[in-house]
Amino acid sequence: MLVLRHIRQLITCAGAAxxxxxxxxxxxxxxxxxxxAGVRIVFAGRDADLPPAIAAAADAQVIDAARxxxxxxxxxxxxxxxxxxxxxxxxxxxLAGATYxxxxxxGGGIVAxxxxxxxxSDRDLVEATRRRLDEMLxxxxxTAEIKSxxxxxxxSELKMLRAIRTxxxxxxxxxxxxxxxxxxxxxxxxxxxxxxxxxxxDEMLPRVADERLAEWCDVFCETNVFTxxxxxxxxxxxxxxGLNARIHADELGPSGGSLVAAxxxxxxxxxxxxxxxxxIRAMGDANVIATLLPSAAFYLKLGRFAPARALIxxxxxxxxxxxxxxxxxxxxxxxxAMTLACFAMGMTFEExxxxxxxxxxxxxxxxxTIGSLEAGKLMDAVLIAGDPIDLIRVGAASIGGVIKRGRRxxxxxxxxxxxx
Ligand SMILES: [Zn+2]
Numbered sequence: 001m002l003v004l005r006h007i008r009q010l011i012t013c014a015g016a017a018x019x020x021x022x023x024x025x026x027x028x029x030x031x032x033x034x035x036x037a038g039v040r041i042v043f044a045g046r047d048a049d050l051p052p053a054i055a056a057a058a059d060a061q062v063i064d065a066a067r068x069x070x071x072x073x074x075x076x077x078x079x080x081x082x083x084x085x086x087x088x089x090x091x092x093x094x095l096a097g098a099t100y101x102x103x104x105x106x107g108g109g110i111v112a113x114x115x116x117x118x119x120x121s122d123r124d125l126v127e128a129t130r131r132r133l134d135e136m137l138x139x140x141x142x143t144a145e146i147k148s149x150x151x152x153x154x155x156s157e158l159k160m161l162r163a164i165r166t167x168x169x170x171x172x173x174x175x176x177x178x179x180x181x182x183x184x185x186x187x188x189x190x191x192x193x194x195x196x197x198x199x200x201x202d203e204m205l206p207r208v209a210d211e212r213l214a215e216w217c218d219v220f221c222e223t224n225v226f227t228x229x230x231x232x233x234x235x236x237x238x239x240x241x242g243l244n245a246r247i248h249a250d251e252l253g254p255s256g257g258s259l260v261a262a263x264x265x266x267x268x269x270x271x272x273x274x275x276x277x278x279x280i281r282a283m284g285d286a287n288v289i290a291t292l293l294p295s296a297a298f299y300l301k302l303g304r305f306a307p308a309r310a311l312i313x314x315x316x317x318x319x320x321x322x323x324x325x326x327x328x329x330x331x332x333x334x335x336x337a338m339t340l341a342c343f344a345m346g347m348t349f350e351e352x353x354x355x356x357x358x359x360x361x362x363x364x365x366x367x368x369t370i371g372s373l374e375a376g377k378l379m380d381a382v383l384i385a386g387d388p389i390d391l392i393r394v395g396a397a398s399i400g401g402v403i404k405r406g407r408r409x410x411x412x413x414x415x416x417x418x419x420x
Contacts, residue, residue: 001060002379002406005047007032009069011388012044013358014374026350028388034070035060036379039405044373068400069388071353072373073142073380074334075360077291078270078321080180081136082129082160082167083150085116087326110150110184113326117150117160125163132324132332133171139333142380142404143361143370145176145321147218149183154203157181161213172404176364179205179214179243182226182234197230201237209241215365216267217243221257228256235264244365246291250275252302262286268319268363272306273297280307284315289363292355293323294340300328308345319359320352335391335398342392349389379406 010032033047035054043054054060090108094100103109117125129146136144146164151157161177168175181200189196208214217238221231235245245264249257251271258279261269269275269283270291283290292306311318320337323329331337338352347355361371370378383401384390390398402409 001035001037001042001054001057002403002408003033003035003050003054003057003060003062004065004068004070004381004383005033005050005055005062006064006066007034007047007068007070008066009387010034010044010373011069011071011353012374013072013354013372014044015372026354028069032070034373034379034381036406039378041373041375041377041379043375065383068383068385069390070373071382071384071388072357072371073382073402073404074140074356075319075364075366075371076136076141076144076321076324076334077268077319077360077363078293078323079136079144079146080149080323080325080329081132081144081146082125082148082164083113083117083326084120084125084128085113085326087112090327091330110327111187113150114152114184114186118153118156122159122163122166125160126166129163129167130171133167133173133175135332136322136324137173137402137404137409138399139335140382140399140402141173141332141334142382142402143174143176143364143366145178145216145364147178147180147183148214149180149218149220152181152184152186154199154207157204158207158211158213161208161211165213172407172409174370176216176366177214178216178218178246179208179238180218180220181205181208182219182231184220184225197226197234200234205237205241205243209243214243216246217241218246218248220248221260222248222251222255223253228260231257231260232264235260235266239264246270246363250279251296254279258283258288261288267365270321271296272311273302273304275307275311280311280314280316283311289317289319289359291319291321291360291363292341292345293321293329293337294344295331295337296323296325296328298340298344299330305340305344308341308347312347312351317359317362318347318351318355319363320355321360321363333394336394339392339394349392353388380404
């Protein structure tokens with residue numbers, strides 16, 4: 001039994017309405033308590049209401065959390081955290097003024113990551129990704145989605161998904177796997193894109209489904225990548241194989257992805273920087289969650305962000321994620337994404353917290369087990385030195401502890417003796 005008592009401010013996110021203005025109803029409990037038996041929460045509420053039997057349990061490890069606030073562990077619902085190689089040189093060239101087409105023409109961009117990922121051993125892929133997951137855990141992330149999509153051939157896509165499964169079994173962060181064979185048209189298919197769409201539908205998807213390697217199927221629906229019609233066909237094929245749908249939509253222009261999401265009944269449409277009015281309405285009607293990735297818009301210097309307020313006002317539930325990736329997802333931090341949500345997208349702090357926790361869980365179909373601190377759910381929590389809103393002090397050491405499945409995690413990395 002793990003018991004946190006006298007918590008400075010406890011925000012459980014329990015019962016947080018997941019859409020509309022009432023999302024703001026994420027109230028802090030002053031002097032709170034949370035208790036877990038094993039991996040599951042048995043109590044969350046006012047310390048004064050903590051049942052005496054829990055407080056006095058013989059096996060109780062009681063932590064006085066008077067200096068800390070406690071919020072649910074963050075759910076990062078969109079990452080490309082698995083890849084080989086790095087693109088730091090490309091980043092420096094970009095900052096010196098090179099355009100993405102110039103970088104791509106010089107062999108950079110996603111093509112470079114695909115080449116490195118195809119060449120990497122299983123073990124190297126797992127270990128490179130494990131280090132990124134350690135960083136995410138230290139930033140308070142306790143569940144993360146990871147996509148394939150840097151293999152782009154049958155065996156390399158399967159290699160990525162098997163490596164994701166290996167990490168799920170061996171890293172404290174719970175991982176949700178997404179098949180993203182339709183991330184890009186690989187170089188060798190550029191003159192025959194229809195053959196690549198066929199490869200995704202007829203060869204990759206059946207193998208992924210047979211081995212149960214992914215829960216979700218995703219498509220990058222964008223001009224010069226996959227068309228709305230191709231995206232629709234791929235997501236429908238995934239649904240027929242038992243993979244639920246999510247989609248990269250309206251990131252670099254109004255690509256039609258939000259409308260595809262509504263048409264196929266996708267759980268989530270992601271990015272949405274250029275989502276048009278009719279896309280917002282369609283998402284609201286079809287109950288599609290908007291998973292917004294402001295860190296990507298920031299690092300790609302797109303000069304604009306997704307219209308979070310318009311989405312929320314239209315009744316679309318908003319989740320946040322980091323988009324960790326080698327080309328523009330440089331921050332593993334959900335608090336950084338929350339900060340941009342507040343300061344660049346006009347969200348309230350409470351909205352950003354619900355978006356980073358319970359709505360992330362809803363985006364991944366995990367809201368019955370994670371995303372809020374309430375009896376019966378997993379004991380995944382973040383301890384904040386100060387008030388919850390101190391999370392926006394990006395770079396300051398505001399995260400004072402992370403609890404995953406009832407265990408206190410070392411967040412200092414492998415050198416720490418308490419490393420899991
Ligand atoms: Zn993405």
